Amino acid sequence: MQYKLGEFFSGPGGLACGAMQAKVRVPGKGEWSIKHSWANDRDEDTCHTYKRNICRNDNANSVICADVRSIDISENNPLFRDHPFDAFAFGFPCNDFSNVGEKNGLDGEYGALYSYGVKVLDKFKPKWFLAENVSGLTSANDGKAFSQIMNDMRECGYHLYPHLYKFEEYGVPQTRHRIIIIGIKDDIKKVYYPPSPKMYSDIDVSAEKALSGIPRTAPNNEPSFMTERVRERLSYIKPGENAFNAEELKKHPELQLKVKGATISQIYRRLVPDAPSYTVTGSGGGGTHIYHWKEPRALTNRERARLQTFPDDYVFMGNKEKVRRQIGMAVPVAGAKAIFEAVLKTMADVEYDHVDCNIDFKN
Template sequence: MSINDKKIFKLGELFCGPGGLALGAISATIKDPDYKIIHKWANDYDLDTCNTYRKNICPNNPETVIYKDVRKLDIEPLGDIDALAFGFPCNDFSVVGEQKGFNGEYGPLYTYGVNVLKKYQPLWFLAENVGGLKSANEGKAFEKIKKDLINAGYKIYPNLYKFEEYGVPQARHRIIIVGIRDDLPCTFKIPSTKPYKHIDVSCKTAIEIPPIKKNVANNELTKQSKKVIERLSYIKPGQNAFTANIPKHLQLNVKGAKISQIYKKLDPSKPAYTVTGSGGGGTHMYHYKENRALTNRERARLQTFPDDYVFEGSKESVRKQIGMAVPVKGARIIFEAILNTFAGIEYESMEAHEQ
């Protein structure tokens, strides 16, 4: 007998993005096939992102994806949920940038997730943010967020997940907080990285095997100037515009900070560096062998989206969506651990976690 009678969990999502978390959730499976997560509703403030989510996650119920700024979203009519996922915007908590934290425009947006938790009291939640959240506002931001989640009625299990240790071909580090309602007799355990130790997480394997088909969506090449192509020809795999031996006329005129990811070519033998969603010239991620930026489809593979997952919008919009997503495979592993927790099924876990 399981420790909870609920087996099908209706999921609501705020800041849903293009559906990395959602696809991880609805594709999560455990030994007991009765346990599953289904989409109930989702919200995002970007129209292309909502269209991508509708097309791939809920094509038969497009109206369940609400295109609106969360600050203007009426949560009353959303409908009961058993679970909530919210990857609240990380702009002000990222290590890249000024780390404004609570003083920035996006800092307090997590409180909209807290409001939904208080209103609907779902059985569990998953909240996601960048690793830089820990140090924002001298660590006070993270402490305040944890306190507010506990006060909403949840036992919380925060952890810094290094997704490359879970079989994702990308060095992407994110804080994920799993919360279980505090009246439930369940204890979540951080899933172990051991089962994924022998998986090939090289970016070369992710991009090349199986080969990307010619007619696949979102695979257009980015146009590069002759000068950029020439500059890239001097950059070896793993090097960037500042560590490579580049002739003077092709060097970048940059004063101050020299960001290591500018015109950085991937190292084919390692996981990719973090896929990002914005930035000007030199930040598009560069192929290890060819003197060009990666296509959006190649970047989607590094985020473990399947090739038939079609992103809507312009090439730049798609680039942004992919960069903001949670890797599907990493999300699925965590959702499966949650399902196992509710089913009372033992799974391999980390012994200790940071509270």
């Protein structure tokens, strides 16, 4: 059994890469898997990355670069007509739901974009879907945003299984927490459970392990430009410290940041070698690029991609800053793979070690 996956807000392909890696062998029934059918993102370089890695042998008409608000969600659209699908994924934009920022929720510029994924569910009725967003989704608009999103999805005819995943518990060398909603059609009598982190407890998720052994020829591995002033500043910051709490740096006022009220913990924060990285982000300026625990430098994009568990041969297209943004906005491949494998096992009636959903919602 092979499901055909369609995607909105596909990004550079973190979800798709994880989906394609997910395989479940069922005695007497063969292999259950997922393949790419179509995808959409509005950024041109991001779409080039997706095409280059996910469907390089395709003639590329299965990846549409466009604002989702401009897409005709109907059978008349060649994207849907020529690329049938029975599974769907959409990591709708998190800007207005993030705990960092103004938290405008559904009232923000991006808050209502989830509704375009709901339109796909309502129109095409895929057998199951995966929706992804930040942990702040449940608190946006005093919780009303999450309730509305869940009700809109449910009214399309799905049982819903929302869960807050801590990806460092699933083989990802990074403390990245995201809400994943799995939906299964009402007429399919299956119940989804999140996979138990115990199945991944033997994986070394330390930053040192994640960044070791990168081939010199790996793509997107160019070092970032570092001024001597930044290098000197980093020399006084110990692993785990940042530009505001480093005691040694306080002895050098000429190197301290002159930013009133700024205490963001990620600014010039250095990694701890025997612990997972802090969250890889796609936005922000100097001081937010993630910094090596020993060497006085920012990580390369390939090292950041390692923290997001992308394969070393995964090529990101665009200039260095655009690649950095793509990597930071992606879903970690290993985390996606773990969840998709649990979905496949659910659909194939294969038992697996699981936990209960940790977000209350009554179907």
